[in-house]
Amino acid sequence: MSNNVKDYIISQIKNQIAGFEAEVKEQSVGRVLKVADGIALVSGLPEAMMSEIILFKAAKEEVVGVVLNLEENQVGAIIFGDYMDIKEGDEVVCTKRILEVPVGEALVGRVVDPLGEPLDGKGKVDTKTFYPVEKIAPGVITRASVKQPVQTGIKAIDAMIPIGRGQRELIIGDRQLGKTAIAIDAIINQKGQNMKCIYVAIGQKESKIANIVAKLEEHGAMEYTTVVLAGASKSASLLYIAPYAGCAMAEYFLDKGEDVLIIYDDLSKHAVSYREISLLLRRPPGREAYPGDVFYLHSRLLERACKLNPDFGGGSITALPIIETQAGDLSAYIPTNVISITDGQIFLEPDLFYQGNRPAVNAGLSVSRVGSTAQIKAMKKVAGKMRLEAAQYRELAAFAQFGSDLDEDTKNKLERGKRLYEIFKQDQYTPLAVAKQVIVYYSLINGLTDNVPVEKMREFEAGLMKYTDLNDGVIKMIDDRKDLDEEIENEIKKLVDGYKATLDYLIK
Amino acid sequence: MKITSKQYALGLMEAIDGQSGKELDKVLSGFVALLIKNRDFNRLEAILDFFSQAYDKSQGEIGADLVSAFPPTEAIKKLAAEYISKKTGVEKVNWRFKEDKNILGGLVLRYEGRVLDASLRQSLSRLKEKINQ
Numbered sequence: 001m002s003n004n005v006k007d008y009i010i011s012q013i014k015n016q017i018a019g020f021e022a023e024v025k026e027q028s029v030g031r032v033l034k035v036a037d038g039i040a041l042v043s044g045l046p047e048a049m050m051s052e053i054i055l056f057k058a059a060k061e062e063v064v065g066v067v068l069n070l071e072e073n074q075v076g077a078i079i080f081g082d083y084m085d086i087k088e089g090d091e092v093v094c095t096k097r098i099l100e101v102p103v104g105e106a107l108v109g110r111v112v113d114p115l116g117e118p119l120d121g122k123g124k125v126d127t128k129t130f131y132p133v134e135k136i137a138p139g140v141i142t143r144a145s146v147k148q149p150v151q152t153g154i155k156a157i158d159a160m161i162p163i164g165r166g167q168r169e170l171i172i173g174d175r176q177l178g179k180t181a182i183a184i185d186a187i188i189n190q191k192g193q194n195m196k197c198i199y200v201a202i203g204q205k206e207s208k209i210a211n212i213v214a215k216l217e218e219h220g221a222m223e224y225t226t227v228v229l230a231g232a233s234k235s236a237s238l239l240y241i242a243p244y245a246g247c248a249m250a251e252y253f254l255d256k257g258e259d260v261l262i263i264y265d266d267l268s269k270h271a272v273s274y275r276e277i278s279l280l281l282r283r284p285p286g287r288e289a290y291p292g293d294v295f296y297l298h299s300r301l302l303e304r305a306c307k308l309n310p311d312f313g314g315g316s317i318t319a320l321p322i323i324e325t326q327a328g329d330l331s332a333y334i335p336t337n338v339i340s341i342t343d344g345q346i347f348l349e350p351d352l353f354y355q356g357n358r359p360a361v362n363a364g365l366s367v368s369r370v371g372s373t374a375q376i377k378a379m380k381k382v383a384g385k386m387r388l389e390a391a392q393y394r395e396l397a398a399f400a401q402f403g404s405d406l407d408e409d410t411k412n413k414l415e416r417g418k419r420l421y422e423i424f425k426q427d428q429y430t431p432l433a434v435a436k437q438v439i440v441y442y443s444l445i446n447g448l449t450d451n452v453p454v455e456k457m458r459e460f461e462a463g464l465m466k467y468t469d470l471n472d473g474v475i476k477m478i479d480d481r482k483d484l485d486e487e488i489e490n491e492i493k494k495l496v497d498g499y500k501a502t503l504d505y506l507i508k
Numbered sequence: 509m510k511i512t513s514k515q516y517a518l519g520l521m522e523a524i525d526g527q528s529g530k531e532l533d534k535v536l537s538g539f540v541a542l543l544i545k546n547r548d549f550n551r552l553e554a555i556l557d558f559f560s561q562a563y564d565k566s567q568g569e570i571g572a573d574l575v576s577a578f579p580p581t582e583a584i585k586k587l588a589a590e591y592i593s594k595k596t597g598v599e600k601v602n603w604r605f606k607e608d609k610n611i612l613g614g615l616v617l618r619y620e621g622r623v624l625d626a627s628l629r630q631s632l633s634r635l636k637e638k639i640n641q
Contacts, residue, residue: 013639020635026595029623044621072512073554093623 078237144309153189153431164374166307173348189431203269257313393417422457517558
């Protein structure tokens with residue numbers, strides 16, 4: 001090292017020390033009365049505010065906490081760091097700062113914890129912007145109606161349970177039925193759709209998240225996705241703030257007028273962690289030992305999902321909360337709460353799953369209260385008829401079990417229904433573009449696939465998609481016009497006939 | 509409704525106001541009887557804490573801690589007392605002095621749930637933070 005550089009460094013350090021003014025500030029302090037499982041009771045702190053950051057001066061280092069209970073002589077706080085270091089009698093100081101998390105473009109493509117600290121080993125999150133974790137949802141004046149679609153790429157959902165930008169659609173079902181799979185497919189399908197995605201993992205196994213991140217990377221989806229991870233080994237307090245932190249990160253993009261898709265996986269574990277905190281803070285337990293404000297816990301979170309009108313930037317936050325039920329019990333406390341808060345639900349059923357209908361979406365119990373306004377016109381035209389076909393098939397299939405003496409019309413409906421349910425089957429990580437979905441559905445409801453054997457339906461569909469890729473004129477037409485006019489209909493017919501001419505397994 | 513410790517203390521303050529001798533004893537035994545009746549006897553310590561704070565305040569006094577690395581000089585005591593009087597409006601400060609070599613130098617003032625940390629140790633840790641930035 002040359003002398004110049006050395007002198008420069010030394011003089012810089014000297015300057016820094018010389019320019020340092022020790023400012024002395026009076027602070028409000030309290031003392032730890034009790035520490036237990038991630039919560040602390042602190043005496044004093046008369047000036048503490050709700051959800052203010054407080055610092056525990058533990059022996060080794062300062063530990064961050066947040067005020068959650070304000071009582072006469074003491075405050076209850078949740079601790080975010082290592083609470084094992086905190087002892088009774090330790091000093092606690094107020095910071096006069098409300099809990100906030102780093103937000104911004106720098107978070108895209110990263111895996112962070114609920115406080116915005118990186119977990120992916122890719123270095124510091126480089127941002128100077130912070131958003132408060134708790135924020136009141138946008139009011140009625142700022143909102144607009146939901147009418148642009150979110151294409152999940154999942155055929156059964158895009159056709160029958162359409163999701164719009166700004167909607168809150170619950171994904172509900174027992175464990176291991178593919179709830180997360182639907183959410184991940186939806187993220188993967190957002191490529192090139194001007195959508196930022198945030199995946200909030202609450203109390204999930206870290207191995208599962210590692211797999212998900214790897215899959216997202218493989219499909220190039222991490223380019224527009226942030227993963228907020230509060231793993232199963234983290235304390236209840238981190239799990240509790242995770243969805244709010246994720247939502248704050250989404251609100252940054254909302255304020256810029258962008259569209260965001262946020263997934264809360266899952267809110268059952270979130271409710272459980274909140275129950276843990278509440279009971280430790282000695283709040284009175286209610287039904288299933290959840291505290292009284294467990295409804296508000298989720299309603300204030302999901303109400304932050306919105307579609308803003310153009311005067312306020314026109315951005316949107318679409319929320320896909322996930323709820324895990326126990327043995328299909330939809331009428332338990334948390335599931336009914338979240339069902340009533342959201343704008344519809346996608347219900348996954350074990351019977352369908354084990355019959356091989358995957359994704360196991362129960363078309364009868366699943367609804368989207370936004371309905372067909374969140375579909376492009378072309379999809380609307382084919383999907384309207386298809387819902388009917390699906391409903392009729394379910395009814396007839398139950399009836400047809402009793403006898404085989406059926407008239408021609410009924411037989412046809414049954415045959416078509418079988419094909420429809422074949423079409424609904426879809427492998428994981430293979431979302432389908434909306435134009436292609438339109439082609440598949442169009443050919444089905446117009447009888448173009450009636451002479452394809454049921455067991456060959458999936459093969460036929462896969463082949464048709466490949467054939468369409470080679471002759472992509474129709475796809476471009478649908479993407480451009482978003483509608484299904486006569487010209488496009490003729491083109492689809494020509495395309496399907498062209499493909500069928502190459503096949504040898506058709507029913508003669 | 510549950511009576512808080514602070515309410516007990518303030519109630520006691522009001523009750524003994526202007527009482528002395530036998531009357532005071534009567535009020536006090538009445539107070540103890542009330543605590544027993546309400547089954548709040550186990551909170552006596554907290555109540556007395558509040559009471560002594562409130563009593564000091566009514567007498568224009570305040571309790572404060574002064575922590576320093578070396579025994580404080582009279583000048584420093586006076587300065588500290590002036591500071592607290594200015595902040596709280598009370599005239600007399602009942603000091604509790606404590607020596608703590610860990611703070612290295614300077615002093616730490618504690619009163620009424622507030623702290624003024626003017627210790628050398630704190631300044632050094634601030635400097636460390638600034639250089640680390």
